[in-house]
Amino acid sequence: MFSNKISSKTPRRFLFLFEILALLLLFIHQKDNFDKQTFINGFALIVIIYASNYILLKVSRGDNYIFLIATMLVSIGAIMIYRMDAKTGTRQLMWLFLSILIFYATYFMLKYIKIWDKLLYVYIGGAYLLFGLTFALGERKFGAINWINIKGVSLQPAEITKLLVIFIMAAYYSNYNKYKKTKYSSYLILGIMYSFIALLFLQRDLGMAVLMYGIYIGLQFIYEEDRKLIAYNIGLFIISGIIGYFAFNHVRVRVETWLNPWIYINDKGYQITQSLFAIAEGGFFGKGIGLGFPHFIPLAYNDFIFSAICEEMGIFTGMGIIMLFMILVYRGFKIGMSQWNMFFRILAIGISILFAIQSIIIIGGVIKLIPLTGITLPFVSYGGSSIVTSFMALGILQAASEDMDWQVNDDE
Amino acid sequence: MMNKNNNRVKENKRIIVVLACLCTMLVVLIGYLSYFQVFKAQEVKNNAYNKRTWINEENVLRGSILDRNGNVLVYNKKTEDSNKRYYKYGRLYSHVIGYSYREYGKTGLELKYNNALLDISDSTALNDLKSLILPTSIGNDLKLTIDHNLQEKSRSLLEGKKGAIVAMNPKTGEVYSMVSMPDFDTSNLNDHWKGITESEDSPLLNRATQGLYAPGSVFKVITTVAALDTPALDNEYKCSGTAKIDGYTFKDYSSRGHGNITLEDALRLSCNTYYVDRVQYIGKDRLGSTADKFMINSKIDFDLPMKSSSFPYKKSLSKTELSASAIGQGEVLVTPLNMAMVASAIANDGQMVKPILVKEIVSKNNRILESYSTEVISDVTSSIKANQIKDMMLKVVESGTGTNAKIKNVKVAGKTGTAENPSGKSHSWFIGFAPYDDPKIAIAVILEEEGVTGGTGAAPIARDIFIHGLNNIDF
Numbered sequence: 001m002f003s004n005k006i007s008s009k010t011p012r013r014f015l016f017l018f019e020i021l022a023l024l025l026l027f028i029h030q031k032d033n034f035d036k037q038t039f040i041n042g043f044a045l046i047v048i049i050y051a052s053n054y055i056l057l058k059v060s061r062g063d064n065y066i067f068l069i070a071t072m073l074v075s076i077g078a079i080m081i082y083r084m085d086a087k088t089g090t091r092q093l094m095w096l097f098l099s100i101l102i103f104y105a106t107y108f109m110l111k112y113i114k115i116w117d118k119l120l121y122v123y124i125g126g127a128y129l130l131f132g133l134t135f136a137l138g139e140r141k142f143g144a145i146n147w148i149n150i151k152g153v154s155l156q157p158a159e160i161t162k163l164l165v166i167f168i169m170a171a172y173y174s175n176y177n178k179y180k181k182t183k184y185s186s187y188l189i190l191g192i193m194y195s196f197i198a199l200l201f202l203q204r205d206l207g208m209a210v211l212m213y214g215i216y217i218g219l220q221f222i223y224e225e226d227r228k229l230i231a232y233n234i235g236l237f238i239i240s241g242i243i244g245y246f247a248f249n250h251v252r253v254r255v256e257t258w259l260n261p262w263i264y265i266n267d268k269g270y271q272i273t274q275s276l277f278a279i280a281e282g283g284f285f286g287k288g289i290g291l292g293f294p295h296f297i298p299l300a301y302n303d304f305i306f307s308a309i310c311e312e313m314g315i316f317t318g319m320g321i322i323m324l325f326m327i328l329v330y331r332g333f334k335i336g337m338s339q340w341n342m343f344f345r346i347l348a349i350g351i352s353i354l355f356a357i358q359s360i361i362i363i364g365g366v367i368k369l370i371p372l373t374g375i376t377l378p379f380v381s382y383g384g385s386s387i388v389t390s391f392m393a394l395g396i397l398q399a400a401s402e403d404m405d406w407q408v409n410d411d412e
Numbered sequence: 413m414m415n416k417n418n419n420r421v422k423e424n425k426r427i428i429v430v431l432a433c434l435c436t437m438l439v440v441l442i443g444y445l446s447y448f449q450v451f452k453a454q455e456v457k458n459n460a461y462n463k464r465t466w467i468n469e470e471n472v473l474r475g476s477i478l479d480r481n482g483n484v485l486v487y488n489k490k491t492e493d494s495n496k497r498y499y500k501y502g503r504l505y506s507h508v509i510g511y512s513y514r515e516y517g518k519t520g521l522e523l524k525y526n527n528a529l530l531d532i533s534d535s536t537a538l539n540d541l542k543s544l545i546l547p548t549s550i551g552n553d554l555k556l557t558i559d560h561n562l563q564e565k566s567r568s569l570l571e572g573k574k575g576a577i578v579a580m581n582p583k584t585g586e587v588y589s590m591v592s593m594p595d596f597d598t599s600n601l602n603d604h605w606k607g608i609t610e611s612e613d614s615p616l617l618n619r620a621t622q623g624l625y626a627p628g629s630v631f632k633v634i635t636t637v638a639a640l641d642t643p644a645l646d647n648e649y650k651c652s653g654t655a656k657i658d659g660y661t662f663k664d665y666s667s668r669g670h671g672n673i674t675l676e677d678a679l680r681l682s683c684n685t686y687y688v689d690r691v692q693y694i695g696k697d698r699l700g701s702t703a704d705k706f707m708i709n710s711k712i713d714f715d716l717p718m719k720s721s722s723f724p725y726k727k728s729l730s731k732t733e734l735s736a737s738a739i740g741q742g743e744v745l746v747t748p749l750n751m752a753m754v755a756s757a758i759a760n761d762g763q764m765v766k767p768i769l770v771k772e773i774v775s776k777n778n779r780i781l782e783s784y785s786t787e788v789i790s791d792v793t794s795s796i797k798a799n800q801i802k803d804m805m806l807k808v809v810e811s812g813t814g815t816n817a818k819i820k821n822v823k824v825a826g827k828t829g830t831a832e833n834p835s836g837k838s839h840s841w842f843i844g845f846a847p848y849d850d851p852k853i854a855i856a857v858i859l860e861e862e863g864v865t866g867g868t869g870a871a872p873i874a875r876d877i878f879i880h881g882l883n884n885i886d887f
């Protein structure tokens with residue numbers, strides 16, 4: 001008998017199958033200098049992902065699919081990173097392990113600590129503190145000052161700030177009736193958000209600036225009662241974009257290399273053209289794992305991981321990744337809409353917007369559909385802070401997918 | 413409570429709007445990715461800066477290029493740490509074979525036959541699998557239709573001048589020599605690149621296929637075909653040295669006038685006034701459609717990049733403009749290869765064949781992978797009319813303007829041209845074929861801004877090529 005309901009075991013088994021196949025290809029690719037380490041790492045990847053999916057099913061009564069989707073994305077990314085550089089791949093595996101722990105920690109903290117919606121000022125203060133920290137300790141990496149280095153571990157504070165933006169919005173709008181009594185409170189939020197965006201401009205972290213703006217405008221569009229503020233917001237963004245274009249050379253460069261990168265192929269258009277070569281060479285089905293030259297792309301396991309994947313696994317896998325994000329975003333919105341607790345509702349939608357906009361910005365950038373602004377591809381790219389915060393956001397989404405047994409007085 | 417529910421409905425509506433926007437953007441990403449892969453990828457891949465093609469190349473011994481007699485013109489030599497390409501005759505084939513340099517990309521046959529030279533098959537699943545199991549390391553050779561000796565002779569005749577020579581077989585389309593001057597040394601581009609790109613004489617331009625010139629009187633061959641096609645055209649005309657069309661006076665080269673002449677005399681003596689007068693009866697549409705049959709105005713399929721010749725007769729032409737066109741002035745522009753094909757078509761009973769440069773692609777174990785055969789691309793005119801024109805062109809060389817192309821023992825047919833152009837110094841043209849009875853070589857010679865007539869400048873060069881070619885080529 002066919003059951004209408006697909007057991008949650010089925011996708012988990014598909015994921016398992018995918019990993020086995022991909023790892024086999026990886027082993028074939030490395031057959032000449034095969035080492036035990038690769039085998040152990042591959043085994044570790046499968047165990048971590050299979051086990052964490054299994055455990056989640058036992059602890060959470062919420063959504064079963066978002067974690068599966070995220071682990072699928074991680075698997076594609078980790079295997080690609082491992083294929084390009086075994087050492088980086090091993091580190092990514094360690095980050096993944098840590099991230100999953102953080103995922104569970106976030107999940108339980110959100111579920112059992114019940115003051116999150118009352119901390120608006122803490123979130124705002126925290127965000128400014130992180131900016132201050134970046135400017136004080138930051139180092140310039142890939143043209144942007146957005147990294148701080150603590151005891152050899154590079155962190156990107158803005159990764160946390162983007163989550164704080166969601167928390168600020170959620171805390172503000174879930175207590176809207178309270179804050180509304182203060183005149184111009186929504187304008188104050190607008191001012192705060194634009195101060196973040198301006199600071200990110202100064203750090204040359206354009207991708208993050210666009211991402212935060214996307215989250216802000218999305219949530220504002222849904223929850224703001226003063227509708228003309230939304231029009232102001234859009235107008236203001238266009239104006240600051242134009243000012244940014246003329247004021248900052250690094251913004252102009254992005255636009256020029258988007259319009260025609262081929263004439264700057266030796267200098268500022270180098271990254272994007274190498275990315276396009278990789279995607280073009282990959283064709284529909286890719287060159288095969290180990291048979292392409294993804295290391296020709298600068299930052300291939302970071303911002304340009306999508307192009308590297310397209311070269312070796314084809315744009316079919318690329319489209320698959322985009323569709324995985326689409327399902328993830330859809331599930332996130334569904335979680336939001338069925339959540340009765342307003343604070344968690346906004347969190348869920350904010351995080352879904354985060355995943356959507358971040359993937360659109362970077363995938364659109366590396367395929368030259370929109371100007372390229374550096375940002376990581378959630379779950380897929382290498383990078384400690386990126387993968388940790390992505391799983392942190394997922395943990396929040398997981399918590400929001402459950403019935404909350406505590407109520408916020410959102411309708412006083 | 414009611415109010416709260418209303419709020420939820422409104423909220424959910426807005427949430428769906430946001431979700432729809434985000435999903436649309438994601439779908440656009442998928443759409444663009446497919447569009448890029450289908451329409452843009454090939455061009456992107458072929459970019460000279462794509463390092464991947466060079467990675468493959470470094471492992472492959474790129475195929476050699478040989479002339480029709482098997483003389484090696486270009487070859488690769490692989491040593492422990494290098495895989496270098498040697499252009500034995502750097503300047504001689506700069507426009508035909510072109511070059512393949514990592515720094516400057518690829519041109520000419522090196523570009524067109526890149527995949528054959530590297531033995532890269534079209535990417536199919538089966539071929540990909542094959543190349544995984546049996547990686548190729550030796551490319552295929554190209555055997556050209558070019559005759560190395562005639563190529564050298566042609567270049568020596570153009571040495572120090574600007575212009576182009578095309579010599580081809582009028583029946584098979586095989587190109588025996590193709591030279592464009594000035595040229596450049598492909599064997600050592602690194603040292604000369606700057607000079608080559610900055611030179612005002614544009615040495616990179618292949619004048620034979622991409623130079624557009626006013627044809628001058630060689631175009632009269634085409635006008636003559638149109639005249640034969642015109643019913644009840646009065647063959648006789650009294651030439652006084654000048655003809656007035658719509659207030660503009662056309663002059664003959666010698667202003668004394670040719671007296672009472674026929675069409676045959678008009679071509680033989682290259683009488684301008686005859687044609688500028690008679691073309692008014694022929695009409696622009698008949699002249700235009702005849703030109704179309706000679707592949708003026710159309711893209712000629714060739715192994716090297718071609719510019720299309722043009723005679724824009726479909727737009728409105730004044731009487732004066734039509735008359736100017738009839739004698740190859742005005743708005744008519746042609747490529748030298750196209751004019752060699754015009755001569756070929758007349759020589760080949762009115763059948764124009766496709767010019768070919770590559771005879772065969774030969775694999776490393778001497779298997780012929782592909783051979784290119786003759787293909788008729790245009791029925792220009794009937795064989796009767798073609799033979800009439802042939803006779804007229806024979807007279808041009810025997811007793812007309814082209815006597816400098818005459819050879820003892822071999823009958824040569826041809827037509828001279830002296831084309832006025834904005835530079836003030838006229839181009840010197842000759843097109844023709846030999847031997848008259850059984851044409852084996854058709855030719856077009858142009859000396860750019862030479863300042864002499866076709867009969868003095870280009871005709872003797874054509875003669876020397878006929879002599880050399882007919883004596884040496886193994887037809």
